[in-house]
Amino acid sequence: MATANIPPLMPPAIVTSLVVYLAAICTYRLFFHPLSRFPGPRLAAVTDVYAAWYEVVKKGEIVHELDRLHKDYGPIVWIGPGKLHFNTPKAFDDIYRSPKLIKPGSFYDAFQMRQSCFGFSDPRLAKERREIIGPLFSRKAVLRLEDVVQDVVDRLVSELSKYPSNDTVNLRHGLMAASLEVITTYCFAKEYHALEYPAFKHPVIPALESVSMHVLYFAMMYLPFLEKIVFGMPEWLAKRLGAGSGDMQDLFGAIVKQVDEVLNDPLAVERAEHEIIYHHLLSAGTVEKGGKPPSRQSLIGEASSMIEAGTETIANACTVACFYILRSPDIERRLRDELIGAWSEAHMPLERLEKLPYLTAVIKEGLRLSHGVVTPIPRQAHDGVVIDGVGIPSGTIVTMGHTFMHLSPELFEDPLVFNPERWLTGDAQDKHIVSFSRGPRVCLGVNLAWAELYLILGNLFRKVQMELPEDRPERLEYHELFTPHYKGDPLQVHIRKLADQ
Numbered sequence: 001m002a003t004a005n006i007p008p009l010m011p012p013a014i015v016t017s018l019v020v021y022l023a024a025i026c027t028y029r030l031f032f033h034p035l036s037r038f039p040g041p042r043l044a045a046v047t048d049v050y051a052a053w054y055e056v057v058k059k060g061e062i063v064h065e066l067d068r069l070h071k072d073y074g075p076i077v078w079i080g081p082g083k084l085h086f087n088t089p090k091a092f093d094d095i096y097r098s099p100k101l102i103k104p105g106s107f108y109d110a111f112q113m114r115q116s117c118f119g120f121s122d123p124r125l126a127k128e129r130r131e132i133i134g135p136l137f138s139r140k141a142v143l144r145l146e147d148v149v150q151d152v153v154d155r156l157v158s159e160l161s162k163y164p165s166n167d168t169v170n171l172r173h174g175l176m177a178a179s180l181e182v183i184t185t186y187c188f189a190k191e192y193h194a195l196e197y198p199a200f201k202h203p204v205i206p207a208l209e210s211v212s213m214h215v216l217y218f219a220m221m222y223l224p225f226l227e228k229i230v231f232g233m234p235e236w237l238a239k240r241l242g243a244g245s246g247d248m249q250d251l252f253g254a255i256v257k258q259v260d261e262v263l264n265d266p267l268a269v270e271r272a273e274h275e276i277i278y279h280h281l282l283s284a285g286t287v288e289k290g291g292k293p294p295s296r297q298s299l300i301g302e303a304s305s306m307i308e309a310g311t312e313t314i315a316n317a318c319t320v321a322c323f324y325i326l327r328s329p330d331i332e333r334r335l336r337d338e339l340i341g342a343w344s345e346a347h348m349p350l351e352r353l354e355k356l357p358y359l360t361a362v363i364k365e366g367l368r369l370s371h372g373v374v375t376p377i378p379r380q381a382h383d384g385v386v387i388d389g390v391g392i393p394s395g396t397i398v399t400m401g402h403t404f405m406h407l408s409p410e411l412f413e414d415p416l417v418f419n420p421e422r423w424l425t426g427d428a429q430d431k432h433i434v435s436f437s438r439g440p441r442v443c444l445g446v447n448l449a450w451a452e453l454y455l456i457l458g459n460l461f462r463k464v465q466m467e468l469p470e471d472r473p474e475r476l477e478y479h480e481l482f483t484p485h486y487k488g489d490p491l492q493v494h495i496r497k498l499a500d501q
């Protein structure tokens, strides 16, 4: 039988060169790289595939792996070709407080908000932008705009009260809808009517929560060329490929429309019912370098980052607090007693809610166990950086996950237990809560966030009676996809009856 003369797929010379090239890279990384003196799994030292396996393929399980690695290798682990992870409180301070460490584009660009307060890598641009929009999120501004938040909370309570007694409602969706609505009304004076959607299911909410969308962000960090494919595909295809990406495009479309409206009709800003982000971004007094207001692209990035940064984070802290309060009759009774004892009119002002010690303690536990961001936040070191006494080569990406603070048995006794009591004996532990991060890139919305947490949780537990079903899980499980993405439907509650108001 005659055999066909099939040409080899790749000429042997190319294969040989490839093998030699890869071997040279591995040898360099293992023995000559400036990080080669640090301990860690050798596979992680030579390839990003190690971390990508946990973040992309296993849909966010890197923290569990890091926990295991620190047990084997000590307080510093070499976790990727140019990347170290730490696990001590001193290291956390050194990494996030220092102005010498910057946000690396290799991580943040995937979020598609390059020219925003959240996305700027250049510390000078980030500082300028924080100075421009910061006044809208100052303590003073939050107190001035407290009614905007209170109004959304009233709508949440009113919608919940429409459910017949014993009906089941997904409170998690209600919390997402409320936090989305606070951001859009507070920042843009725009109602998305998320609370009035049946079962609180505004289409943006599945997009913000979508596990597949967030896995895709991580995939784009490792394979940046994916970005062009994902964001270049037509809308109909994105919708067919997954709920997340299609709804995300809808959200993006709404943001673009809003930005174009204010750019085409500057008086639209003046017609807003209250001070909004565009008063700051577009006004003459806030002109960026070169005397120009931010570009259209930058305005779109800023608006997107507000929604992404300020929705899920709030809903997560509230989800954790509600879940563990409703799981524990003692905690719930104590919280309700405190609220009933203090509440004297329909609306309890923020400044009085802040004085309630048990409510404050419950919020701190909600923040501690929701972590803010759960994937270790990267920073890039430059010359002369020392972390926890160790000199770090310039260019290294250094990280430390919030869970290594919040779940440390040295910092918090029985760290996995939701225990508000731990906050009633003084504020010594306050410095160990890092949910809002620290330093020059600390959360910009921290004052607004605290206000939301007080108003949402205070009003909910004063005005609505809820119960978790009998088959509730023991604890909340999540995927680590930047923020925690809770598995299952963790907060399906039965509405019992409205407490006296």
Ligand code: HEM
Pocket: 117, 118, 119, 126, 130, 137, 305, 306, 309, 310, 311, 313, 314, 317, 371, 372, 373, 377, 434, 435, 436, 437, 440, 441, 442, 443, 444, 445, 446, 448, 449
């Ligand atoms: C409980 C609620 C919140 C938590 C736990 C939280 C947590 C965080 C964390 C950990 C960061 C640092 C992220 C990083 O370095 O990559 C951050 C940054 C940021 N947050 Fe929040 N956040 C919350 C609510 C909000 C709200 C309501 C807003 C709305 C304005 C907001 C706006 C921002 C912005 C703009 C940044 C970027 C700051 C910068 O890089 O300079 N956050 N937040």
